[in-house]
Amino acid sequence: MSCSSKRKARGTGQEAGSSRALRCPVLMDLWRVPSSRETGWYLALIAPNVKGPSYPWLDPSRLYCHWQGLQDCIADLLQPFCEDPIDLVAGIDAMGFILGAAIANTLQKGFLAIRKAGHLCVETCTQPYTDYTARQKLLEMRMDTIQPGLRVLLVDQWIETGGTMRAAIHLVEQQGGVIAGIAAICIEDSDGGKWIQEHYKCSQCVPQHLMPQFNRHQLESFQAFGATPGQA
Ligand SMILES: O=P(O)(O)OC[C@H]1O[C@H](OP(=O)(O)OP(=O)(O)O)[C@H](O)[C@@H]1O
């Protein structure tokens, strides 16, 4: 209960400084939609990391709170695939579930959860990988869904080193699935990110002119938060 601001959370009548509002440095205006929704406008809704290097360097989940931001983000991710046959959408644990399920619903397709190990109580195939934390991890997928030739759109929130996405690609292809495409808010220009873009049809929300900021892990839009990012 350290928030001293007295701003009102619009529409709720709830004060930011009330007992229900904990640590809320920048309250979102959930209803404000810019009149000219420029390409990737909603990326400015992403919050910076203020907790340090053991966390991802930013928080895209803030943009999911904004109805028009989420809608435009999903439309942008799907645009390159609008002519392509897709049988199934697969999302990667955990934040890839949000975008993946929203995309599946938009396409009126089913959704397959690719999970971090230890949660699926059915027959699974597993794939070890290393991600941006440099730790060894394990992805897991059920084995009763992908028939040979099934066209799968793989979705995650972010591709940094590409380790997680490559593990998911491997799981789908091992079962005979065809990667119809790969969608993520950002695919960084890392070696792994480039490899994925060279080998698969991809979509991401970050326009070319903003890529240097995303690769540097420092967005100009963070200035609006008045907070020093915990990690670059
Ligand atoms: O390209 P990579 O270096 O492999 O990193 C990308 C992965 O890292 C994040 O997940 P993370 O496990 O941090 O968090 P989550 O479980 O909250 O999605 C992100 O959502 C991707 O899944």
Ligand SMILES: Nc1ncnc2[nH]cnc12
């Ligand atoms: N959520 C995320 N935000 C920024 N960078 C990431 N790298 C992996 N996950 C990320």
